[in-house]
Amino acid sequence: MSDETDLIRRYFAAFNAGDADGMLALVSQDVSHFPNQGELRPGKDAFRAFLAEMDRAYSERAEDLTLFEGPRGRVAAEFMIHGQYLQTQDGLPEATGQSYVLPVGSFFDIGGGRITRVTTYYNLEDWLRQVGG
Template identity: 70%
Template sequence: MSDTDLTIARHYFDAFNAGDAEAMLNLISEDVQHFVNQGDVRHGKDAFRAFLAEMDRAYSEHISDLTLFDGPPGRVAAEFTIDGTYKATQPSLPAATGQRYSLPVGSFLSITSGQITRVTTYYNLADWLRQVSE
């Protein structure tokens, strides 16, 4: 992984923790592919922007224990813990009542010409459902 790729990835996750969607979007390419856990692939920056807005409406989340891993040029893997609060009910999910949750997460970024072109995120949905349903 180049220092530039590592720096871009670190800025992306730092912007996430700061709740700074615009800073995240500044790192994303216009034709980004967003592979969401248990969902359809979203294509393009506008779809990613809409995703961030919906996530901000429904969840309050913070990343801790972030570790970035070397990969071939243009590839960064990350492992972290996401601690969050479920603020607003999402379609086909349990009712939101401010439930707190904590999950291990894996995320993978592709970076081309200084912009993130792919974001893939995985977590255990069954574990999240158990935590917000208790």
């Protein structure tokens, strides 16, 4: 296992532990975050705010994680997200504790021993169907 895949495994271990600080310790100050169906959120502070909002509205766990190494500095991840929708987010259906399971792909750039880009994709229509939207 390369240092880069180890970094991403640690990122997902922190994610699964609900450890936002642990995740933040692995990203660069100028991380570029591209969430599914959303606009670029540049910088660690924006990523911190995103994680806080996710922690408020969802409880999630990444399972069946598979990592793919690309050229130096690039790692992709495929996994199943098992989640529960806890608090309603603007523009989304009302949260009533609905459970969902979705295949997800995430893509990472790495530089200087830190994650410099996080891009995540999943099927929003499938999620909406599962939570009753």
